[in-house]
Amino acid sequence: MKKEISVNNCRECYFQAISNSSWANEGYLVGRHIDTHNPQLMDLLKRLHASFGIGVIDLRTDEDKSAILLNAKYKEKIDYTVALELSEKNPKFSGFLKSVVDYDPDFPNRYKDEFDEVKKKEELYPNSSLSF
Numbered sequence: 001m002k003k004e005i006s007v008n009n010c011r012e013c014y015f016q017a018i019s020n021s022s023w024a025n026e027g028y029l030v031g032r033h034i035d036t037h038n039p040q041l042m043d044l045l046k047r048l049h050a051s052f053g054i055g056v057i058d059l060r061t062d063e064d065k066s067a068i069l070l071n072a073k074y075k076e077k078i079d080y081t082v083a084l085e086l087s088e089k090n091p092k093f094s095g096f097l098k099s100v101v102d103y104d105p106d107f108p109n110r111y112k113d114e115f116d117e118v119k120k121k122e123e124l125y126p127n128s129s130l131s132f
Contacts (some may be wrong), residue, residue: 001030001031001032001059002030002031003032004031004032004033005034005041005045005056007038007041010041010045011044013029014048021054022079022082023078023079023080023083023086024075024079025074025078026055026072026075027054027055028055028072029054029056031056031057031058031059032060032061034069036058046070053075055069055070055072056068083097099115
C-alpha cells in the first residue's frame with residue numbers, strides 16, 4: 001500500500017507490487033491517493049496493467065469512495081518456489097499457507113481461530129463522525 005501514486009513514482013510502486021505478489025494468483029497495487037483525473041497517470045497504469053496484470057485499487061478513507069480501478073489478472077498457478085521461500089522466512093506466512101491448503105468449506109468452524117473475522121462497516125466505524 002502506498003500513500004500516493006503519481007506519474008513520478010508509478011513505475012517504482014507498480015514493480016514493487018509485482019515483486020511482492022509474484023507468488024500469488026492475483027496481485028494489487030493499493031494507493032491511498034491516486035489522481036484518477038490525471039490522464040498521463042491513468043494511461044501509464046493501464047499500460048503497466050496490460051503488460052503485467054497487477055490490479056490497482058484507489059483506497060479512500062470513505063470506504064464507499066474506494067474503487068478497484070483495474071482488476072488483477074488471475075494466474076491459474078501459484079509460484080510455489082517463491083511461496084516456499086517466503087514461508088521459510090516467515091513462520092506466520094507458513095501457517096497461513098497451511099490453513100489455505102487445508103481449508104475445507106464443509107468445516108468452517110475449524111478456521112474461526114485461524115482467520116480474522118470480516119467485520120461490517122458499522123462495526124469498524126460505530127460513530128461515523130469519527131471515521132477517518
